[in-house]
Amino acid sequence: MIIDFKHNHSGHCESGATSNLIRHYGLEISEPMAFGIGGGLFFCYFPFIKAQEAPMFAFRTLAGKIFRHATERIGADTVMIKKFKDPVKAMAELDRNIENGIPTGVQVGTFHLKYFPPEYRLHFNFHNVVVFGRENGVYHIGEPVREKTQLLLREDLQKARFARGMFGPNGKMYYIRSVPKQPDMQKAIYLGIHEAVRNMLKNPVPFIGVKGLRKLAKDMKKWPVKLPEDKARFYLIQFVRSAEEFGTGGAAFRYMYGAFLKESAELLKNDLILKASTQMGEIATLWRDLAYRSSRFIKNREESHESYTILSEILQECAAGEERIFKGLAKLNA
Amino acid sequence: MEENSDTIWKDGRFGKSREISYYYDQKGQYDKKVEFREDTVKVLVEQHWDVINDRIEEARQKVLTGKASPIVFYMEKTLADPITVSMMSGISLWRVKWHFKPSVFKRLNEKTLKKYADGFNISVEQLKKIQ
Numbered sequence: 001m002i003i004d005f006k007h008n009h010s011g012h013c014e015s016g017a018t019s020n021l022i023r024h025y026g027l028e029i030s031e032p033m034a035f036g037i038g039g040g041l042f043f044c045y046f047p048f049i050k051a052q053e054a055p056m057f058a059f060r061t062l063a064g065k066i067f068r069h070a071t072e073r074i075g076a077d078t079v080m081i082k083k084f085k086d087p088v089k090a091m092a093e094l095d096r097n098i099e100n101g102i103p104t105g106v107q108v109g110t111f112h113l114k115y116f117p118p119e120y121r122l123h124f125n126f127h128n129v130v131v132f133g134r135e136n137g138v139y140h141i142g143e144p145v146r147e148k149t150q151l152l153l154r155e156d157l158q159k160a161r162f163a164r165g166m167f168g169p170n171g172k173m174y175y176i177r178s179v180p181k182q183p184d185m186q187k188a189i190y191l192g193i194h195e196a197v198r199n200m201l202k203n204p205v206p207f208i209g210v211k212g213l214r215k216l217a218k219d220m221k222k223w224p225v226k227l228p229e230d231k232a233r234f235y236l237i238q239f240v241r242s243a244e245e246f247g248t249g250g251a252a253f254r255y256m257y258g259a260f261l262k263e264s265a266e267l268l269k270n271d272l273i274l275k276a277s278t279q280m281g282e283i284a285t286l287w288r289d290l291a292y293r294s295s296r297f298i299k300n301r302e303e304s305h306e307s308y309t310i311l312s313e314i315l316q317e318c319a320a321g322e323e324r325i326f327k328g329l330a331k332l333n334a
Numbered sequence: 335m336e337e338n339s340d341t342i343w344k345d346g347r348f349g350k351s352r353e354i355s356y357y358y359d360q361k362g363q364y365d366k367k368v369e370f371r372e373d374t375v376k377v378l379v380e381q382h383w384d385v386i387n388d389r390i391e392e393a394r395q396k397v398l399t400g401k402a403s404p405i406v407f408y409m410e411k412t413l414a415d416p417i418t419v420s421m422m423s424g425i426s427l428w429r430v431k432w433h434f435k436p437s438v439f440k441r442l443n444e445k446t447l448k449k450y451a452d453g454f455n456i457s458v459e460q461l462k463k464i465q
Binding site: 009010011032050053111122123145147159164165166168230234237238240241244252255256258259262277278281282284285295298299 | 362366385
């Protein structure tokens with residue numbers, strides 16, 4: 001059975017899957033809107049958690065949060081099953097959903113998705129796709145970051161849903177039962193913005209939000225002094241990769257968030273949000289500049305102490321700009 | 335459905351697929367465009383894979399000269415670190431690190447080897463010797 005599901009190409013996996021699923025139930029919601037209402041903007045830098053021997057950076061909230069918050073805030077009725085112990089049961093549940101005509105979002109690890117080129121197959125367990133059809137052991141996948149829908153064998157999907165490693169997906173799946181026709185968009189948008197403000201400014205942990213950006217900027221200055229040359233270089237590569245790869249990350253998320261602010265400013269006719277959207281566009285351009293510069297340094301192998309200092313200064317500027325934007329947005333009263 | 339073996343720099347492009355990205359122009363408008371990946375990203379990916387390939391080669395030499403067990407090679411090959419290997423195979427971290435020694439690896443029983451092989455998604459014979 002193949003469900004008549006309209007696949008839209010998106011920039012980021014989870015907000016794309018969320019907006020595609022909501023659109024299936026008749027409410028037109030764009031990808032930036034889903035991202036913003038879900039409160040997706042985030043930054044964290046954990047110097048002591050190592051992934052592939054480099055510190056961990058994250059530019060998004062935990063997997064599943066964007067879907068949960070976005071649907072909750074527009075008042076949709078959803079089901080999210082966080083964990084399965086038995087892969088066979090998890091696949092049976094998915095099959096039943098498809099037989100009932102419900103497109104279902106699943107969290108997968110990218111390592112087992114055979115339709116990606118080999119260079120993409122990393123141990124990355126936060127990927128989200130929509131499954132919308134099945135025939136003879138082949139599943140139809142609405143892969144948000146691909147233009148066309150993809151096909152995947154049953155055993156590969158099962159392996160991907162139970163990918164092991166850090167933060168394994170454990171077969172997590174989610175779907176929508178119903179979406180209201182006329183949701184209260186103002187309330188939803190305000191809640192989404194306030195969550196981003198909380199994440200970026202008010203989290204007491206010093207590695208999260210603007211504080212995390214400042215800490216990273218400080219540490220980055222010290223990398224060439226404290227670490228051997230190739231290690232510092234690998235740290236920088238990892239940072240820029242996590243900021244730029246997969247079309248998402250630092251700059252791309254800022255552009256998407258700016259698009260969300262712009263769209264909501266037009267919807268609610270709010271000057272405060274409009275101003276924030278222009279500022280966000282400028283900061284996003286700065287982030288992109290940061291990525292370009294670092295990749296040029298890496299390419300020409302001219303990382304010296306000065307180049308790390310330049311990057312760290314740009315990062316400080318980003319942090320200051322984001323602090324200004326979110327302090328402005330905190331004045332919104334819901 | 336079949337395995338996609340296109341590397342991302344075929345024709346200088348990022349695979350066969352285009353990606354979407356949002357951008358901001360100076361007039362204060364946001365828009366999105368669909369395009370192939372840019373060269374800046376390609377440089378990063380290439381550099382990253384250079385480092386990874388060096389590490390795999392280093393691990394291979396270590397295994398061939400008897401300084402490390404094949405687990406180290408397969409760990410690097412699947413881009414994992416000891417914690418990920420421990421989670422993939424279900425064997426505790428200190429035991430995984432203990433098994434990095436070739437002398438210890440030789441004495442492992444079939445059950446433990448099977449756990450590693452399942453984790454790396456290969457057969458036990460492949461695990462015992464590297465190509």
